[in-house]
Each structure stands twice: as structure tokens, then as C-alpha cells.
Amino acid sequence: xxxxxxxxxxxxxxxxxxxxxxxxxxxxxxxxxxxxxxxxxxxxxxxxxxxxxxxxxxxxxxxxxxxxxxxxxxxxxxxxxxxxxxxxxxxxxxxxxxxxxxxxxxxxxxxxxxxxxxxxxxxxxxxxxxxxxxxxxxxxxxxxxxxxxxxxxxxxxxxxxxxxxxxxxxxxxxxxxxxxxxxxxxxxxxxxxxxxxxxxxxxxxxxxxxxxxxxxxxxxxxxxxxxxxxxxxxxxxxxxxxxxxxxxxxxxxxxxxxxxxxxxxxxxxxxxxxxxxxxxxxxxxxxxxxxxxxxxxxxxxxxxxxxxxxxxxxxxxxxxxxxxxxxxxxxxxxxxxxxxxxxxxxxxxxxxxxxxxxxxxxxxxxxxxxxxxxxxxxxxxxxxxxxxxxxxxxxxxxxxxxxxxxxxxxxxxxxxxxxxxxxxxxxxxxxxxxxxxxxxxxxxxxxxxxxxxxxxxxxxxxxxxxxxxxxxxxxxxxxxxxxxxxxxxxxxxxxxxxxxxxxxxxxxxxxxxxxxxxxxxxxxxxxxxxxxxxxxxxxxxxxxxxxxxxxxxxxxxxxxxxxxxxxxxxxxxxxxxxxxxxxxxxxxxxxxxxxxxxxxxxxxxxxxxxxxxxxxxxxxxxxxxxxxxxxxxxxxxxxxxxxxxxxxxxxxxxxxxxxxxxxxxxxxxxxxxxxxxxxxxxxxxxxxxxxxxxxxxxxxxxxxxxxxxxxxxxxxxxxxxxxxxxxx
Numbered sequence: 001x002x003x004x005x006x007x008x009x010x011x012x013x014x015x016x017x018x019x020x021x022x023x024x025x026x027x028x029x030x031x032x033x034x035x036x037x038x039x040x041x042x043x044x045x046x047x048x049x050x051x052x053x054x055x056x057x058x059x060x061x062x063x064x065x066x067x068x069x070x071x072x073x074x075x076x077x078x079x080x081x082x083x084x085x086x087x088x089x090x091x092x093x094x095x096x097x098x099x100x101x102x103x104x105x106x107x108x109x110x111x112x113x114x115x116x117x118x119x120x121x122x123x124x125x126x127x128x129x130x131x132x133x134x135x136x137x138x139x140x141x142x143x144x145x146x147x148x149x150x151x152x153x154x155x156x157x158x159x160x161x162x163x164x165x166x167x168x169x170x171x172x173x174x175x176x177x178x179x180x181x182x183x184x185x186x187x188x189x190x191x192x193x194x195x196x197x198x199x200x201x202x203x204x205x206x207x208x209x210x211x212x213x214x215x216x217x218x219x220x221x222x223x224x225x226x227x228x229x230x231x232x233x234x235x236x237x238x239x240x241x242x243x244x245x246x247x248x249x250x251x252x253x254x255x256x257x258x259x260x261x262x263x264x265x266x267x268x269x270x271x272x273x274x275x276x277x278x279x280x281x282x283x284x285x286x287x288x289x290x291x292x293x294x295x296x297x298x299x300x301x302x303x304x305x306x307x308x309x310x311x312x313x314x315x316x317x318x319x320x321x322x323x324x325x326x327x328x329x330x331x332x333x334x335x336x337x338x339x340x341x342x343x344x345x346x347x348x349x350x351x352x353x354x355x356x357x358x359x360x361x362x363x364x365x366x367x368x369x370x371x372x373x374x375x376x377x378x379x380x381x382x383x384x385x386x387x388x389x390x391x392x393x394x395x396x397x398x399x400x401x402x403x404x405x406x407x408x409x410x411x412x413x414x415x416x417x418x419x420x421x422x423x424x425x426x427x428x429x430x431x432x433x434x435x436x437x438x439x440x441x442x443x444x445x446x447x448x449x450x451x452x453x454x455x456x457x458x459x460x461x462x463x464x465x466x467x468x469x470x471x472x473x474x475x476x477x478x479x480x481x482x483x484x485x486x487x488x489x490x491x492x493x494x495x496x497x498x499x500x501x502x503x504x505x506x507x508x509x510x511x512x513x514x515x516x517x518x519x520x521x522x523x524x525x526x527x528x529x530x531x532x533x534x535x536x537x538x539x540x541x542x543x544x545x546x547x548x549x550x551x552x553x554x555x556x557x558x559x560x561x562x563x564x565x566x567x568x569x570x571x572x573x574x575x576x577x578x579x580x581x582x583x584x585x586x587x588x589x590x591x592x593x594x595x596x597x598x599x600x601x602x603x604x605x606x607x608x609x610x611x612x613x614x615x616x617x618x619x620x621x622x623x624x625x626x627x628x629x630x631x632x633x634x635x636x637x638x639x640x641x642x643x644x645x646x647x648x649x650x651x652x653x654x655x656x657x658x659x660x661x662x663x664x665x666x667x668x669x670x671x672x673x674x675x676x677x678x679x680x681x682x683x684x685x686x687x688x689x690x691x692x693x694x695x696x697x698x699x700x701x702x703x704x705x706x707x708x709x710x711x712x713x714x715x716x717x718x719x720x721x722x723x724x725x726x727x728x
Contacts, residue, residue: 083109141469146175179208
């Protein structure tokens with residue numbers, strides 16, 4: 001058979017083929033290599049589900065001029081914490097620029113992208129990077145830094161009657177010092193004095209300068225004597241410029257001396273109040289009144305004759321008690337012709353008997369790499385009766401310096417009429433140890449010595465920084481509550497992630513705003529039938545609870561019924577502690593009521609303890625509102641009104657400047673009209689100055705409710721609550 005087969009090769013190939021087919025058929029699938037487990041018939045591998053994502057970065061900050069970047073690394077893990085190769089991870093960022101929206105993990109389970117500031121928004125900000133796969137997510141916050149605002153003015157001295165003006169220049173630059181265009185800037189005014197601004201919002205031009213809607217720089221005019229501070233906010237930072245506003249020129253019935261409102265005076269001294277009268281015939285006498293102290297050593301109310309030659313009259317005010325006096329001068333024949341100011345009386349420095357010392361934080365990071373860490377030292381000086389002591393020299397000192405260059409500036413500071421003196425402590429480059437550096441404060445020249453109990457500030461070095469960042473998506477938990485995702489990142493002084501760090505979280509409502517939601521007449525481009533609502537903020541005020549002890553202490557403000565504004569619960573709630581993962585990141589949720597959105601500004605402090613050293617960081621931001629509900633006008637107005645205090649004397653006045661309001665039908669905000677509900681009040685639509693005049697029969701403790709309506713002529717309006725309390 002073998003010989004025959006060889007003689008017939010074609011037949012031999014046929015026989016072999018048949019035999020092979022038979023062998024395969026007889027063996028079935030057991031004769032072939034099985035398909036890989038978890039594979040489809042085509043052999044494509046099915047990946048196990050992602051059970052978790054680890055997210056890290058090689059840098060916690062990038063510059064706002066897009067000149068550097070951070071490498072973001074995501075690691076996909078299965079349920080056994082084994083890395084997974086070939087998983088597509090999606091990336092997103094709340095700002096800046098990422099090199100790719102997705103990336104596949106390599107053999108080590110890593111997917112890598114780059115993050116930089118980009119050029120779309122060159123402001124300082126905290127950007128949250130999110131990595132997602134198989135329904136699992138991880139977040140990490142990074143800081144964009146280096147953007148600046150600077151402010152200059154053609155003059156810093158202005159008359160209060162608006163007869164002079166200054167041009168205010170606000171310049172925005174990125175981290176590279178290059179001017180940035182098309183950035184939104186908002187301006188606000190604070191202080192004992194006041195100025196009016198031609199515009200309170202605008203955008204920067206190609207040279208980085210702030211311009212209003214008409215393309216002009218902002219014009220500043222004096223409105224109330226005293227020091228007025230204009231603050232610019234934008235680019236993720238702020239800048240301030242102070243104006244000195246002097247009294248009005250002769251020709252207007254006004255208090256011309258002292259020129260500062262608020263003025264100050266020792267209880268051991270006196271202060272002269274001079275009134276200018278334009279027409280001594282029509283106003284032959286002027287009545288002086290005060291809520292604290294007496295005039296010319298006599299009574300709290302007195303009338304004096306005007307000198308017809310100088311058209312002026314002067315009275316001397318004194319007080320044996322420390323406190324704030326509201327001073328009013330008016331024409332007794334026409335009480336509506338009036339002017340008022342404040343005088344703060346304080347105990348003289350020679351009576352200083354007690355001093356206390358506080359620091360803004362108890363733990364401060366190292367000042368390294370050009371980044372300085374500071375805290376404010378506040379000394380409170382009082383006499384034996386507990387009255388504030390003004391103009392007392394307070395000396396600050398460090399008892400046990402580390403040698404790392406920490407310092408206090410100024411070394412000697414003088415107390416204000418409130419009895420407070422402040423200085424700045426700047427950390428050095430060397431850690432202090434667990435007990436910290438000891439800070440002392442004492443009144444200079446006091447006999448016997450008046451010294452404060454020392455305080456300690458820990459300068460930490462192991463945990464180099466803590467960064468806090470909010471997420472971009474608000475969750476509506478129910479009809480009354482929001483939840484905002486947040487993250488903290490802990491890195492050591494070399495920039496490496498600190499895993500397993502316990503981060504303590506504390507928060508406080510540092511400010512509250514007053515105002516209301518209104519129909520803006522601006523239509524939603526995605527839904528032309530829908531009109532968008534906006535918030536009209538009529539004022540922003542610091543928390544009444546200055547020392548944050550939840551108790552109304554002496555000298556702290558409150559509402560007319562003794563309640564501190566706002567309560568600490570207005571800030572929301574968050575976990576007391578969180579623990580960082582392998583990348584130094586810990587995620588948590590901030591829960592708060594919808595009634596706090598837009599109206600409450602939170603401060604969240606994070607303290608990380610690593611290897612016995614603590615570092616503290618904080619973030620301050622206004623609680624955001626969910627966009628759909630806010631624009632639909634479904635959120636409540638502010639819970640608090642603008643509260644004003646007027647002397648409990650018939651004819652006494654108090655003023656407040658309302659911020660500009662506008663709708664889509666107004667060319668500029670100045671064309672809006674303002675009106676009041678109370679018969680005791682008026683408001684000037686041009687200057688937006690609201691004036692309340694105490695009626696006859698007013699007595700201390702009376703509370704008056706009023707409402708101010710801003711309107712564009714009938715198409716839409718906004719009504720805000722204001723409350724006036726009569727004080728003794």
C-alpha cells in the first residue's frame with residue numbers, strides 16, 4: 001500500500017486530507033485551543049468592571065498665563081485593587097484646559113493627561129479635575145495662580161458734595177504680567193465715608209483696563225465725608241484703594257468740622273463741631289443734638305446763634321463715657337435742613353488696664369518658594385470699666401523664634417477708637433514644633449505693666465499645603481436643600497501627595513447679603529419663551545458674631561431682637577473630618593438650604609495633621625444656586641433686610657446708598673427710578689441715597705419697616721426690605 005500510494009501522489013494528498021478532517025471531526029472542540037475566558041467569539045477580551053479610580057497630580061498649582069502644566073494620572077482598579085489595562089477613562093475640568101477628554105490605561109493601569117490654565121479664563125481659581133469610568137468617579141482640585149488686579153486714581157482726595165471727580169483705573173494681568181482682556185470686574189464701596197461710582201461693573205479692554213458698558217473708565221465722586229474704600233473684585237482676586245472725602249464747600253448747610261465721619265475723641269478731651277450756614281438770615285440759629293455726651297459742658301441738645309459775618313457756628317462736644325455718638329445739627333425753624341455725623345469716644349491710653357491677644361489662625365504653614373503665609377494678630381485694650389482704650393501703643397514680640405525668619409509687622413501698633421490694634425505675623429522657613437512660637441503683646445509705657453496672656457502659633461512644615469476646591473455640579477436633594485461636591489488635597493513641602501492624612505473641616509458664614517430676586521427681562525437663548533431671573537444684592541455685611549463664639553458679646557451687632565446674623569447653620573453642614581487617599585485627595589459634600597444660596601458667603605477651613613505637624617488652609621466663596629431654579633425665580637429672597645440705626649430724636653436722619661439696579665430695558669443703571677414705601681423716607685434716584693427721618697414721638701427701641709423699589713419705568717422692578725431701629 002505504501003508503494004502504491006507513492007506511485008499515486010495525487011491520491012495520497014486526498015487520503016491525507018480526508019484523514020485530517022476525520023481527526024478534527026472526531027476530536028470536536030476538544031481538539032482545538034479554547035477561546036480565552038471572558039472573550040467574545042471573535043476573541044476580543046472583556047475587561048473587568050472598574051471598581052475604583054485613583055487620581056493624582058505632580059503639581060498642585062499652575063500659572064494663569066498658561067506657561068506651565070500639571071500631569072494628571074488616573075489609575076483604574078478592579079474589585080481586588082488590581083490595575084486594569086485598556087480601560088477608557090473620561091476626564092473633565094471645571095476650568096482651564098486639559099490635553100484630552102479621555103485616555104486609555106496602559107499596562108500599569110495608568111491614563112495620563114496634562115492640565116494647564118489655558119487662555120480662556122486667566123483668573124485665579126480652583127479647578128476640579130474629574131476622572132470617570134464604569135460609573136465610578138474621582139476628583140482632584142488644582143489651583144490656578146498668579147493673576148493680579150491693581151488700582152490707581154488721578155486723585156485720592158474728593159469733596160463730599162460731588163463737585164470734584166477722580167478717574168479710577170483698574171488693571172488686570174495674568175501670572176506673566178501680561179494684561180488680560182474681556183475679564184469681568186465688580187466694584188464695591190465700604191468705609192465710614194462714601195463715594196459714588198459711574199459704574200460698579202465692567203470688563204477689561206485689550207490693555208487690561210476696566211471699562212464700563214460705554215467704553216469709559218470709572219469716575220469717582222465724593223458723597224459722604226470720611227475714608228471710603230473702593231474694592232475691585234475679579235480675576236479670582238481683589239484690590240482696594242482708599243479715598244479721603246472732605247466736607248462739602250460752604251454754600252450748603254453742613255457740618256464742616258471735623259471733616260472725617262467717623263471722627264474720634266478721647267473721653268478726657270473734647271471735640272469741636274462746626275456748622276456752615278449759607279444764609280445766616282434764614283438760619284439765625286442751629287440746634288446741636290447728640291446721642292452720647294453733652295454740648296459745651298451742658299446738655300445733649302442745645303441751640304446756638306450763627307455768626308452772621310462768618311456764617312458759621314461751633315459747639316464743643318464731650319463725653320465721660322466711651323461709645324459711638326450720633327451727632328446732628330439742624331435749623332430749628334426748618335428741621336428738614338440738617339446734617340449728621342458720628343463721633344467715637346474712647347478711654348484715654350493712660351487708663352489702659354487690660355489687654356487680650358488673638359490670632360486669626362493657630363497653625364500656619366511655612367513661607368517657602370516665594371509664597372508667604374500670614375495671619376492677623378489683634379490686641380484688644382480696655383480700661384478697668386471695660387471701655388475701649390484708643391490711641392494706646394501696643395508692642396508685639398516673639399518670645400522663642402525658630403531662626404527661620406518669622407516676623408511681626410508693625411512691631412508697635414496704635415489702638416483704634418474701638419480699642420483694637422492689629423499687626424501681621426509672617427511665618428519663616430523653619431517649623432516650630434508642636435508648642436509653636438509664643439507671641440506677646442503689651443501696652444507701651446503702662447505702669448503697672450499691662451500685658452496680654454501669650455498665645456502660640458504653630459509653624460508647620462511636613463504637610464506643606466492643603467487645597468480646597470468645589471465641584472461644578474450642584475445636586476438638588478429635595479425641595480429645600482442643595483448638595484455641593486468638594487475635595488481637599490494634601491501635599492507635603494516637596495509637592496508629593498500625603499496619603500492617610502486626617503483633614504479637619506470647619507466652616508463659618510462670614511458674610512450675609514440682603515436683596516431680592518427679580519425678572520431681568522433677559523430671555524433664555526435656548527428657550528425664548530423663558531425669562532431669566534437675577535439677584536439684586538442691596539448690601540453685604542460681616543457676621544455679627546465677630547469672635548465666632550455663638551454668643552452676642554458686648555460691642556457686637558444684632559438684629560432688633562438680639563439675634564446674631566446670620567446663624568452658623570446658614571453656612572450648611574459638612575463632615576467633621578475626612579481622610580485622604582493614596583493621591584492625597586479626600587472628597588466630601590457640603591449640604592445647605594436653598595435659602596442660603598447667593599445670600600451667604602462661607603469660609604471653609606481645612607486642617608491637616610501629618611507626622612505631628614499641622615497646616616491650615618481656607619476657601620471663602622458665596623454659596624452657589626442651581627442654575628435652572630435660580631433663573632426660573634424659584635429661590636427665596638434674602639432672609640435679612642438692610643438694618644439701619646437712627647437716633648431716637650425727632651428729625652434725626654440716617655442714610656444708605658443703594659447699589660445700582662438694571663433691567664434689559666435700561667441703557668445704563670442710572671436711568672432706573674427708586675421709590676420708598678414709608679412716609680418717613682425718601683430716595684434720590686440719581687445718587688441712590690436713601691434717607692430716613694425719625695418722626696415725632698420716636699422713642700428708643702422703635703422699629704420701622706420700609707421697602708425700596710427699583711424700577712425701569714413699568715416693565716419690571718425689584719423690591720427690597722429695609723429696617724430702621726431707633727437707638728438711645
